[in-house]
Amino acid sequence: MGPLMTLKEHDIFRAACTAGVPNVECSLDLGRSTTIITLDAAGWVWQDQLFPYLERCNDRTIYHWTEGSFQPVSRYTTSLIKLVPTPWGPPTFEIDGIKMLPTAHISPYMDAEHKVDLIQPRGKIILDTCGGLGYFAAWCIQGHARQVLSYEKNADVVWLRGLNPWSPTTNDILHLTRGDINEQVTFLSSDSVDAILHDPPRFGIAGELYSQVFYDQLARVLKRKGKLFHYTGNPNKLTSGRDVPNEVATRLRHAGFIAELHGDGILAVKS
Numbered sequence: 001m002g003p004l005m006t007l008k009e010h011d012i013f014r015a016a017c018t019a020g021v022p023n024v025e026c027s028l029d030l031g032r033s034t035t036i037i038t039l040d041a042a043g044w045v046w047q048d049q050l051f052p053y054l055e056r057c058n059d060r061t062i063y064h065w066t067e068g069s070f071q072p073v074s075r076y077t078t079s080l081i082k083l084v085p086t087p088w089g090p091p092t093f094e095i096d097g098i099k100m101l102p103t104a105h106i107s108p109y110m111d112a113e114h115k116v117d118l119i120q121p122r123g124k125i126i127l128d129t130c131g132g133l134g135y136f137a138a139w140c141i142q143g144h145a146r147q148v149l150s151y152e153k154n155a156d157v158v159w160l161r162g163l164n165p166w167s168p169t170t171n172d173i174l175h176l177t178r179g180d181i182n183e184q185v186t187f188l189s190s191d192s193v194d195a196i197l198h199d200p201p202r203f204g205i206a207g208e209l210y211s212q213v214f215y216d217q218l219a220r221v222l223k224r225k226g227k228l229f230h231y232t233g234n235p236n237k238l239t240s241g242r243d244v245p246n247e248v249a250t251r252l253r254h255a256g257f258i259a260e261l262h263g264d265g266i267l268a269v270k271s
């Protein structure tokens with residue numbers, strides 16, 4: 001993987017060059033590791049390759065090296081998909097300017113750890129319905145899950161994963177399928193998974209993933225006593241006109257779960 005650049009690193013490079021400092025310790029993989037680069041007025045050197053300073057480096061943008069230049073890690077197919085830096089290191093991502101992971105008070109990576117802990121992944125087959133950047137899957141692997149069945153509908157999000165150093169790679173444990181979980185769940189066998197992590201886009205974007213029909217399918221594939229964590233966020237009832245968390249809890253109960261509000265989501269157990 002080539003170097004990744006944000007405004008933070010670019011400002012460090014420019015300041016060091018102005019001060020005549022020849023070597024700088026920095027991170028070129030969004031805080032995953034550190035390295036030493038050599039710099040001068042012409043550019044900076046990493047792994048024996050010369051890289052130019054950016055003519056313009058925008059905040060809230062991550063740049064990757066491709067075809068001889070730094071380009072934003074973003075794509076526009078049907079929506080603008082963008083990898084976005086955070087103060088914590090692990091990035092979030094946006095779809096049409098809507099932030100998809102919490103970052104205000106905690107790293108999105110550590111937030112995923114706390115939520116994965118709720119379903120106790122050790123030795124389990126886990127359904128990860130909306131894979132996103134793969135942070136749930138990463139912590140399931142670190143938590144010694146037996147298998148993670150992860151689904152991601154958006155090809156551009158899968159592309160972001162390939163450039164994000166914090167995203168896990170597929171292996172014998174993690175199986176990533178590019179497909180719509182609303183359709184793919186119907187192909188899974190009944191009582192075939194031990195736990196489920198469901199982190200869908202907001203209701204206004206993917207209402208089908210909050211439907212009674214879908215929750216009935218989740219109950220079908222989950223083994224008895226299996227745990228489900230469903231992220232809902234905390235939408236403002238006054239502006240949205242809906243109490244999404246309580247609506248979700250009610251539907252999950254109708255599907256056969258014991259469901260309770262837990263933080264920014266619902267923790268449920270199949271009864």
